[in-house]
Amino acid sequence: MDSILDYLSLFGLATSAFVLVTGCANMVLMAVLWVLYLSLVNVGQIWYSFGWESQLLETGFLGIFLCPLWTLSRLPQHTPPSSIVIWGFRWLIFRIMLGAGLIKIRGDRCWRELTCMDYHYEKNFL
Known part of the structure; x- marks a missing residue:
């Protein structure tokens, strides 16, 4: 179980580093990051029971809808959210x-x- 959590954390770290460095994301990639963090919060139970965990999850969920659906590109400048x-x-x-x-x-x-x-x-x- 510990190695699975380590791999999930490393995958989330690599994915979020890709989004941070390139500035490119889509709904699918952001949803994957959100599901990874949601799974860590659910498994963490008492260690992840602080109020900011649910606020981070809610912020990440809303952030999914700021990105384009499939294209892996930057947020379009001409299309308001x-x-x-x-x-x-x-x-x-x-x-x-x-x-x-x-x-x-x-x-x-x-x-x-x-x-x-x-x-x-x-x-x-x-």
């Missing part, structure tokens, strides 16, 4: 920002009183 995908990214960003703010407000009194950032800027810039 679907407005559904753009609104999906906006909704994801809203939830991340709202969740981060709610966790901070719940955690400490200075966040509830809105004074933590005053101290941060005072300490770092004076």
Whole structure:
């Protein structure tokens, strides 16, 4: 089982390095990367149970729809992405920002009183 996980990780690393270096991707390649990461998250169970794992999966899933279907080329400049995908990214960003703010407000009194950032800027810039 360990060697299979190693091979999956190496295959994902090589595939994502190809996309990063060449700047070329398609829906199929991005879907393969998403399925690989989804399988690692499911196998990892408690080690992959943090909130950012599901956010990365959701971001990767939305990123699939930004690429062309079959052609292995760069994102076309003349074709804007679907407005559904753009609104999906906006909704994801809203939830991340709202969740981060709610966790901070719940955690400490200075966040509830809105004074933590005053101290941060005072300490770092004076």
